[in-house]
Amino acid sequence: MSLVRPFFVLPILAALLSGSAAGASGGKGGEQEIARLEEKSARAPENAEILRDLGLLYLDAGRFDKAMARLKKAARLDPEERTLPLLLGLCHEGRREWAGALDAYRLYRSDDRSSAVARTVRGRMNRVVRMVYEERASALAAEPAPLSPGLLAVRPFEVIGETETYGNLGKGIAEQLINDLSLVKDFPVVPRLLFEALRAEVERSRAAGRDPLAVASLDAMLGAGWSLGGTIAPREEDDEIRIDYFLANNETGEVSPPSTLSGPLADFLALEKRLAFDVIQKFGVPLAEGERRAVAAVPTRHFRAFLAYCDALAAEDRGDSDAARALYAQARRLDPSFALAAERAERTAGSAEAIRAIAEAEIAYPTEIRTERRLARSAGLLLPAPFPERGEASDLSNVRAAARADLVIRVDRP
Amino acid sequence: MKRTIARGAAALLLLLAFAEPALARSDEVRLVDKLFLEGELGVSVRTWTLRKDGSPDAKVFEIAAPARFRKPVGAHGDLVLELPGVWASIEEEEKSEYRGPADARLSASFRPGGAGTRVGIFVGIPIGASKVGEEERAVAEAVADRMLGLPIKRFGEGLDVGASLVHGFALPRSLALSAGGGYLRKGEYAFLGSGGAEDEYEPGDEIFLTAGIEGEWDGAMLFRAAADFRFRMFGTDKRSGEDFYEEGDEADLLLDGMLALAPGRRIDVRGFLVFKGEGSERGAFGTGSIDSLSIERYLRRGMTGDYREFTAAYTHRVAGWIDLSAAARAADFGEYAVANSSSGAALLGSGRVFEIGGGAETDLTARLRLLLRAARLFGEAEGGAVDLTGLDLGAAIRWNY
Numbered sequence: 067m068s069l070v071r072p073f074f075v076l077p078i079l080a081a082l083l084s085g086s087a088a089g090a091s092g093g094k095g096g097e098q099e100i101a102r103l104e105e106k107s108a109r110a111p112e113n114a115e116i117l118r119d120l121g122l123l124y125l126d127a128g129r130f131d132k133a134m135a136r137l138k139k140a141a142r143l144d145p146e147e148r149t150l151p152l153l154l155g156l157c158h159e160g161r162r163e164w165a166g167a168l169d170a171y172r173l174y175r176s177d178d179r180s181s182a183v184a185r186t187v188r189g190r191m192n193r194v195v196r197m198v199y200e201e202r203a204s205a206l207a208a209e210p211a212p213l214s215p216g217l218l219a220v221r222p223f224e225v226i227g228e229t230e231t232y233g234n235l236g237k238g239i240a241e242q243l244i245n246d247l248s249l250v251k252d253f254p255v256v257p258r259l260l261f262e263a264l265r266a267e268v269e270r271s272r273a274a275g276r277d278p279l280a281v282a283s284l285d286a287m288l289g290a291g292w293s294l295g296g297t298i299a300p301r302e303e304d305d306e307i308r309i310d311y312f313l314a315n316n317e318t319g320e321v322s323p324p325s326t327l328s329g330p331l332a333d334f335l336a337l338e339k340r341l342a343f344d345v346i347q348k349f350g351v352p353l354a355e356g357e358r359r360a361v362a363a364v365p366t367r368h369f370r371a372f373l374a375y376c377d378a379l380a381a382e383d384r385g386d387s388d389a390a391r392a393l394y395a396q397a398r399r400l401d402p403s404f405a406l407a408a409e410r411a412e413r414t415a416g417s418a419e420a421i422r423a424i425a426e427a428e429i430a431y432p433t434e435i436r437t438e439r440r441l442a443r444s445a446g447l448l449l450p451a452p453f454p455e456r457g458e459a460s461d462l463s464n465v466r467a468a469a470r471a472d473l474v475i476r477v478d479r480p
Numbered sequence: 481m482k483r484t485i486a487r488g489a490a491a492l493l494l495l496l497a498f499a500e501p502a503l504a505r506s507d508e509v510r511l512v513d514k515l516f517l518e519g520e521l522g523v524s525v526r527t528w529t530l531r532k533d534g535s536p537d538a539k540v541f542e543i544a545a546p547a548r549f550r551k552p553v554g555a556h557g558d559l560v561l562e563l564p565g566v567w568a569s570i571e572e573e574e575k576s577e578y579r580g581p582a583d584a585r586l587s588a589s590f591r592p593g594g595a596g597t598r599v600g601i602f603v604g605i606p607i608g609a610s611k612v613g614e615e616e617r618a619v620a621e622a623v624a625d626r627m628l629g630l631p632i633k634r635f636g637e638g639l640d641v642g643a644s645l646v647h648g649f650a651l652p653r654s655l656a657l658s659a660g661g662g663y664l665r666k667g668e669y670a671f672l673g674s675g676g677a678e679d680e681y682e683p684g685d686e687i688f689l690t691a692g693i694e695g696e697w698d699g700a701m702l703f704r705a706a707a708d709f710r711f712r713m714f715g716t717d718k719r720s721g722e723d724f725y726e727e728g729d730e731a732d733l734l735l736d737g738m739l740a741l742a743p744g745r746r747i748d749v750r751g752f753l754v755f756k757g758e759g760s761e762r763g764a765f766g767t768g769s770i771d772s773l774s775i776e777r778y779l780r781r782g783m784t785g786d787y788r789e790f791t792a793a794y795t796h797r798v799a800g801w802i803d804l805s806a807a808a809r810a811a812d813f814g815e816y817a818v819a820n821s822s823s824g825a826a827l828l829g830s831g832r833v834f835e836i837g838g839g840a841e842t843d844l845t846a847r848l849r850l851l852l853r854a855a856r857l858f859g860e861a862e863g864g865a866v867d868l869t870g871l872d873l874g875a876a877i878r879w880n881y
Contacts, residue, residue: 436650440658440694440706441598445589447710447734448644448662448688449602 096127107136114144121153122425130160148175152425155190156418164198183424189416196259196413203263207271207278211289215317218349219256219290220244223309226299231373235298237383238376239309239338242365243294246342249360253351256288262383264288285316292316294345296324300331307331311341313348322348332369339364366407371400375407387414518550522876524631528857530775531867535572538775542568542623542630544582556591566608566632568619572776576618582608582632600644602664608636610669611678621780626787627813627831627861627868628779637683638667644688654696662688668718684715684726694736702740709733727784728757728817744797754787758819770828770862778866783829786814802842807855809835831861833868849878 103120110116117140124133134157141150151173158167171191220243223236240258247255264287268278278287285293296311308328314321325344327337342361346353353361366372378393394411397404527541546564553559562585569577584605591598612620612635624633646660668682694706714727735751770778793807815830837855844850857870 433650436656436694436696437596437648440648440650440656440692441591441596441646443694443706443708444646444648444658444660444690444692445598445600445644447690447692447708447732448646448660449587449600449642449664450585450604450640 096123099123100127112143114140114147117143118147118149118153118429121150121157122429125153125157125160128160130157133157134161149425149428151175152187152421152428156421156425159194159197159418162197162201164194164201167194185412186415186420186424189412189414190418190421191416192413193416196263199257199260199263200267202260203267206264206287206289207267210282210287213286213291213317214254214289215291217254217256217288217290218247218292218294218345219261219285219288220247220258221261221285221293221295223295223311224297226297228300228302231302232298232300234376234380235300235334235373237379238372239298239341241376241379242335242338243342243345246339246361247345250346250351250353250357253346253349256290261288266383283316285314290316292349302331305330305332307334307337309337309341313345332367334369335364335366335372366397366401366404368401368404371397371404371407374400375404375410378407378410382410382414387417390414516552516881518878518880520546520548520876520878522546522548522851522874524872524874526628526630526857526870526872528628528868528870530779532770532775532778532865534771535774538570538572538779540568540570540619540622540628540630540779542566542632544631546631553588553590556594558589560587561585564632566635568623568630568632568635570619570622570776570779572774574618576615576622576776578609578612578616578619578635580609580635582635583637584608596649597645597647598660600642600646600662602640602642602644604637604640604667606636606639606667606669608634610636610638611672612636613672617672618776618780622776625779626784627811627833627859628870629811629833636669638669640667641665642686646690648692654698656694657692659691661690664688680720681724682718682721684717686715687713692734701742702738704736704738704740706736707733708735725762726760728759728819730757731755744795744800744803746795748791748793748795750789750791752787752789752791756784756786756814756817758817759784761818770865775866778828778862783813783816785816785827785829788812788814802840804838804840806838807835808837809833809855811859813861828862830863831859831866831868833857833859835872837872839874844877847880849880851876851878 100120100123103116103123107113107116107120117136121133121137121140124130124136134154137150137154137157140147141154144150151170155167155170155174158164158170168191171187171194174187220240222240225232225234225236237258240261244255244258247253261284264284268284268287271278293314293316294311295314296309299308299310301307306328307330308326310324310326312322312324327340329337339362346361366375374393374397378390378397381387381390381393391411391414394407394414397407398411401407522545524544524546525541526544527539530538530540544564544566546562548560548562551559564582564584565580566582567577567579569575584607586603586605587601589598589600609616609620620635622628623630623635626633642662642664644660644662646658648656648658648660650656664686666683666685668680670678671681673679688710690708690710692706692708694704696702696704710730710732712730712732714729716723717725717727719725732755733751733753735753737749738746740746789809789811791807791809793805795803795805797803811833813829813831813833815827818827835855835857837853839851839853841849841851851874853872853874855872857868857872859868860866861868
C-alpha cells in the first residue's frame with residue numbers, strides 16, 4: 067500500500083479550501099510522488115488504491131479536476147472504499163460545487179451515527195451549507211433579489227438594557243421564530259444563516275468603501291416582501307421581560323403598530339411561541355394540527371440554557387467555533403434535554419483538516435490497526451498484563467477485553 | 481508512606497490531565513490528537529464456597545476495586561497507572577480478612593517513529609501489604625489459588641521492574657506477524673513467617689519470549705483469528721539469601737477467533753493452553769494428601785500445573801445502544817509436576833471450573849461507558865474431593881477525554 071504523508075499537506079489543504087490560492091502546490095516531493103504513482107497507475111489502470119492515492123495527491127496539490135477524475139474512477143472500481151466520499155467531497159468543495167460536496171459526504175458510511183467521526187462529517191456538511199449561503203449573499207449584495215410578496219425576513223431583535231448578559235437574545239429569538247415559521251407549509255421565511263451571511267457581506271463591502279445599503283435595505287436585497295423585527299427589554303430585578311414587535315410591508319412601506327408581550331424571564335420561550343402564533347395568524351396562514359403541535363414545542367424551559375445557546379449563535383456568526391462549541395456544551399449542561407443545542411453544536415465541527423484526518427486514518431486503518439493490534443497483543447504477553455480486564459485472572463473478562471479491543475471501530479476510536 | 485506515593489502518583493496524573501486548556505478539546509481535535517486521558521473505575525466481586533467431606537465449608541470472597549488511568553504520550557506512546565484496592569476474606573472455622581491496597585502498576589509503551597517496534601516498560605510499585613499479619617496470612621495465600629481466578633492474587637510484593645521489546649508488521653493482504661521478548665526483575669520483599677518471624681523472600685526473575693500471527697478475512701462476514709506462542713522461564717526463588725524454590729518453565733498457546741455476523745453481532749472464542757514444566761519439590765506447596773488437608777490449608781498450597789481454558793462469548797447489540805453478551809468458560813487444571821520426587825508425596829492442583837454468565841455495555845454519554853457482568857461459577861477439584869460453587873459480578877465506568 068502506498069500511503070501519502072498525512073499532516074505534511076494539511077496546511078496546504080486548509081489554505082486551498084479557505085479560498086486562498088497561495089500555496090496551491092504539492093511541492094517538488096508531491097510532484098515526484100504524483101509522477102511515480104501515475105506511472106504505477108498506467109501499469110495497473112484498474113487498481114483503485116493507486117487511483118485513490120493519486121487523487122489524494124492531486125487534491126493536496128490543488129489540482130481538483132485531475133483529483134476528481136482519479137477519485138471517481140477509483141469509486142467506480144471499488145464502491146465500498148470508505149475514504150472516497152470524503153476525498154470527493156473535499157474535491158467538490160475545492161471546485162466550489164456545494165451540491166456535489168453534500169452528495170459526496172452523504173455517501174460516507176459511518177459505523178456509528180453518534181460517533182465523533184459521524185458528527186464531524188455532518189458538521190462539515192453544515193459548513194458547506196453555510197458556504198452556499200455566503201455565496202448567495204455575495205450575489206445578493208451585488209444584485210438584490212426581486213421582491214417576493216410572501217417572503218418574510220426575521221431581523222435579530224434589538225435588546226434594550228443589560229446587553230452584556232442578554233445582548234444575544236435578539237439573535238436567539240430570531241433563530242427560534244425562523245425555526246418555528248419554517249415548520250408551517252407555504253410560509254416562506256429567509257434562513258437566518260442567509261440573513262447573517264448577507265449582513266457580513268454588506269459589512270465587508272462597506273469596509274471596502276462601497277455601501278450596498280445605500281441602494282437597498284438588507285430585507286429588500288433578500289427580496290423579502292415582509293420584515294419582522296422588534297425589541298426585547300429584560301428586567302432582572304423585576305423578573306420580567308417585555309417583547310415589542312412589528313411587521314413591515316416592504317412593498318408598501320407600511321409598518322404595523324407594535325404589539326407587546328410580557329412575562330417572567332423563565333417564560334421567554336413561551337412568549338416567543340405566542341409571538342410566532344400571532345404572526346402566523348396575521349398572515350392568515352391555516353395551521354394543520356401537526357404543524358400547531360410542532361410550532362408549540364419548546365426546545366428548553368431553562369432560560370439560562372437558552373441564553374448560553376444565544377451566545378453560542380453569536381460566537382458561531384463571528385466564526386469563533388471553539389467559543390460556540392463551549393457555549394453549546396454549557397447550554398446542554400444546564401439543560402441536558404436541550405437537544406437543539408446538541409444539534410447546533412455539530413455545526414461547529416468539521417474543519418477541512420478534520421475531514422482530511424479522517425480520510426487519512428481510513429486509508430491507514432487496514433495496516434496500521436492490524437499492526438497496532440498485533441503489537442498490543444504480543445506485548446501483553448511479555449509483562450504482567452494490565453489489571454484487571456486483561457489481567458492474570460483467567461475468567462470471562464479475558465474474552466470481553468479481547469472483544470472490546472476488536473470492537474474499536476476504525477477511526478471512530480476516541 | 482506507600483499510600484502517600486500512590487496518592488501522589490494519582491494526583492500527578494490528574495494534574496497532567498488537566499494541564500491543557502479544556503475548552504480547546506473538541507471532538508474534531510480529538511480525531512487528530514486522539515485520546516487525551518482515559519480513566520476507569522471498576523468493582524469486581526467474586527465469591528466461592530468450597531466443600532469437602534470431613535472439613536467445614538470454606539467461603540472465599542474478594543472485592544477488587546481497581547482505578548486505572550491511561551494517558552497517551554505523543555502519537556505512539558501510552559502511560560498506564562493502575563491502583564487496585566482489595567477486600568478479601570476466607571472463612572472456615574475462623575475468618576481471615578484483608579482490606580487495603582494491592583501493589584500498583586505503572587506501565588509505559590512506545591513505538592519509536594510509529595514503526596512496527598514497540599518498547600514496553602513495567603514497574604510494580606509496592607504499596608500493598610507483603611508483611612501481612614497472622615490473621616491475614618490465610619487469605620493472602622488463598623487468593624493466589626489459580627482455580628479461584630481472583631483478579632488480585634497477591635496483596636503485596638517487592639519492587640518489580642521489567643522491559644519488553646516486540647516487533648510486528650502487517651502483510652499486505654490479511655496477515656500480521658509479531659515476535660518479541662521481555663525480562664521481569666522481581667524485587668525482594670519481607671514477609672512474616674509462622675511464629676511472626678520476619679524473613680526475606682527474593683522471587684526469581686522471569687524471561688518471556690513470544691511469537692504470534694493473526695489474520696483477518698472480510699467477506700459477507702468479518703472473521704479474525706490469532707495464535708500466539710509464549711515461553712516463560714523462571715529463575716530460582718531465594719529465601720533468606722538461599723535457593724529455595726524453582727518454578728517449572730512454561731509454554732503457552734493462546735488462540736483467539738472472532739466472527740462478526742453483522743454490525744453489533746459477534747461471536748468470540750478463545751483457547752488458552754499452558755504446558756508447565758516440572759518444578760522443584762523443595763519450597764513447593766503443591767504436594768500433600770487432600771484427605772489430610774482442610775479446605776483452608778488446601779487453598780494455601782499454590783499449585784502450578786498444566787492448564788487448559790476455553791471461552792466463548794456472543795455479543796448482540798440491542799436497540800442500537802446496548803451490547804448484551806452471553807459467555808461460557810471451561811477451565812481444566814492439571815496437577816503440579818515435580819522433578820525427581822524424593823518423598824513420593826501426592827501431587828495436588830487438578831480440577832475443573834466452569835462459568836456461565838453474561839454482560840452488558842453501553843455508552844451513558846459520548847465519553848462515559850458503563851460495563852456490567854455477572855456469572856455463575858461451579859466446578860470440582862482433586863477428582864471430586866472438593867466441590868466449588870460461586871458467583872462473579874463486576875461493574876466498571878470508563879471515562880475518556
